[in-house]
Amino acid sequence: xxxxxxxxxxxxxxxxxxxxxxxxxxxxxxxxxxxxxxxxxxxxxxxxxxxxxxxxxxxxxxxxxxxxxxxxxxxxxxxxxxxxxxxxxxxxxxxxxxxxxxxxxxxxxxxxxxxxxxxxxxxxxxxxxxxxxxxxxxxxxxxxxxxxxxxxxxxxxxxxxxxxxxxxxxxxxxxxxxxxxxxxxxxxxxxxxxxxxxxxxxxxxxxxxxxxxxxxxxxxxxxxxxxxxxxxxxxxxxxxxxxxxxxxxxxxxxxxxxxxxxxxxxxxxxxxxxxxxxxxxxxxxxxxxxxxxxxxxxxxxxxxxxxxxxxxxxxxxxxxxxxxxxxxxxx
Numbered sequence: 001x002x003x004x005x006x007x008x009x010x011x012x013x014x015x016x017x018x019x020x021x022x023x024x025x026x027x028x029x030x031x032x033x034x035x036x037x038x039x040x041x042x043x044x045x046x047x048x049x050x051x052x053x054x055x056x057x058x059x060x061x062x063x064x065x066x067x068x069x070x071x072x073x074x075x076x077x078x079x080x081x082x083x084x085x086x087x088x089x090x091x092x093x094x095x096x097x098x099x100x101x102x103x104x105x106x107x108x109x110x111x112x113x114x115x116x117x118x119x120x121x122x123x124x125x126x127x128x129x130x131x132x133x134x135x136x137x138x139x140x141x142x143x144x145x146x147x148x149x150x151x152x153x154x155x156x157x158x159x160x161x162x163x164x165x166x167x168x169x170x171x172x173x174x175x176x177x178x179x180x181x182x183x184x185x186x187x188x189x190x191x192x193x194x195x196x197x198x199x200x201x202x203x204x205x206x207x208x209x210x211x212x213x214x215x216x217x218x219x220x221x222x223x224x225x226x227x228x229x230x231x232x233x234x235x236x237x238x239x240x241x242x243x244x245x246x247x248x249x250x251x252x253x254x255x256x257x258x259x260x261x262x263x264x265x266x267x268x269x270x271x272x273x274x275x276x277x278x279x280x281x282x283x284x285x286x287x288x289x290x291x292x293x294x295x296x297x298x299x300x301x302x303x304x305x306x307x308x309x310x311x312x313x314x315x316x317x318x319x320x321x322x323x324x325x326x327x328x329x330x331x
Contacts, residue, residue: 009056010092013076016053017088019046022069022076025059029066082146086138095125095132099290112293122292127193137170137197140233144172150321151263152176157184160228160259164189166218166250167234171198171211174230178207188213189222218246224253232263232323237294240305247309254330260311262326267298277322302326 016022019039024030032050036043047065054061058073069077075084090096099106099113106113114122126133151173157163158181165174168188178184188198192215199213214223219242222229229250235243250260265281272278285296297305303313306328317325 012049012052012056013058014088014092015049016058016073017076017085020078020085021050021053021059022073022085023078025067025069025073026077026079029062029068031064031066035067082148083142084146086135086142090135090139093132093135095122095129095136096291100287103286103290106290113290114293123191127191133193137194140169141172144169144232147319147321147323148173148176150319151323151325152180154319155261155317155325157181157228160184160226162186162226163228163230164223164226164253165230165232166190166222166246167231168198169194170201171205171213173232174211175202175205175207178210185210187211187223187226189216189218191215191217218249220249222249222253225255226253227255227258229254229258229260230263231260235262235294235305236264236288236296237292239294243294243305244309247306247311251310251330256330258330259314260328262302262328263323264302264326265296265322266302266316266324266326267296269298269300280322307331 019041021035021039024035024038030038032043032047035041035050036046039046050059050067051061053059053073054067057070058076059067060070061067074080075082076088077083078085098117102113102116105111105116112121114125118125120128126136157177161183162185163174163177164187165171166189168174168190171188174186174188178186188195188202188211190198190213195213195215202208202211202213216222218234231246231250234246238246247260254260265284267281267285268275268278271282281296288294288296299313299316306313310331311328312331314327314329317327319325
């Protein structure tokens with residue numbers, strides 16, 4: 001029953017995100033009447049939602065029926081680094097949530113659910129719908145910020161002189177890396193409209209002297225000559241044929257002493273029910289199947305994917321978050 005009704009709890013979290021409940025509680029406890037006015041909601045119905053949100057741990061209710069944020073609920077604040085609000089909105093919006101409605105069709109046919117619904121792949125549709133693209137970028141930024149601290153602290157980015165972030169989105173990954181390593185320079189490489197938006201954000205962060213954004217297509221070529229290349233959350237967007245095409249282009253751009261950092265979840269070879277991260281890894285694999293049409297992979301599957309691209313898995317650097325850094329070098 002808990003698993004079945006988990007979808008209902010998630011919908012409650014989504015409504016809380018849409019109404020910005022967390023943002024309206026940043027200055028302290030409020031009652032249902034105040035929040036109903038602030039969110040233009042029906043007060044009795046909102047009061048019931050607030051009680052339910054308290055029951056699942058997002059809010060805390062006091063004796064006067066006022067509500068305050070718990071640490072869990074505070075993750076929905078839009079002004080928090082690593083805020084989950086955009087991710088919640090993305091998961092239940094048309095551009096992501098609809099694909100889950102045809103899970104059965106995808107399992108029976110093997111067809112990419114996103115393409116089945118919209119007639120185009122995810123990246124083509126996002127390029128055609130700027131608002132959806134902005135929400136997607138914000139959601140990816142929130143996930144990146146959530147992992148950044150662990151990545152920056154546990155991986156030696158200072159060993160590199162020039163890093164190219166292939167498919168780097170709005171540039172969030174390397175900003176704290178550059179702040180920590182003043183001798184490092186970086187290039188963000190992504191589709192032209194993505195690179196244009198990232199360039200403005202880089203300028204706002206006053207990093208333009210060491211961080212540039214270049215538009216292009218990783219299926220054609222990537223900037224050559226860097227000693228470090230990063231693919232964070234890129235390879236899992238694709239099935240093996242497309243992923244291999246990207247890896248081959250990165251290998252073609254690399255010098256013999258270069259390294260590729262594939263930053264991804266790694267699926268365990270066998271299910272370990274005692275590992276608290278296991279359910280999330282496999283749920284994300286289903287999401288990758290339904291939305292962009294990709295997959296999460298095991299260590300062995302990464303090795304098998306890297307080899308025909310002329311790359312060898314050198315080591316895996318575990319990070320205290322759901323991601324790992326897979327270091328690959330020219331074979």
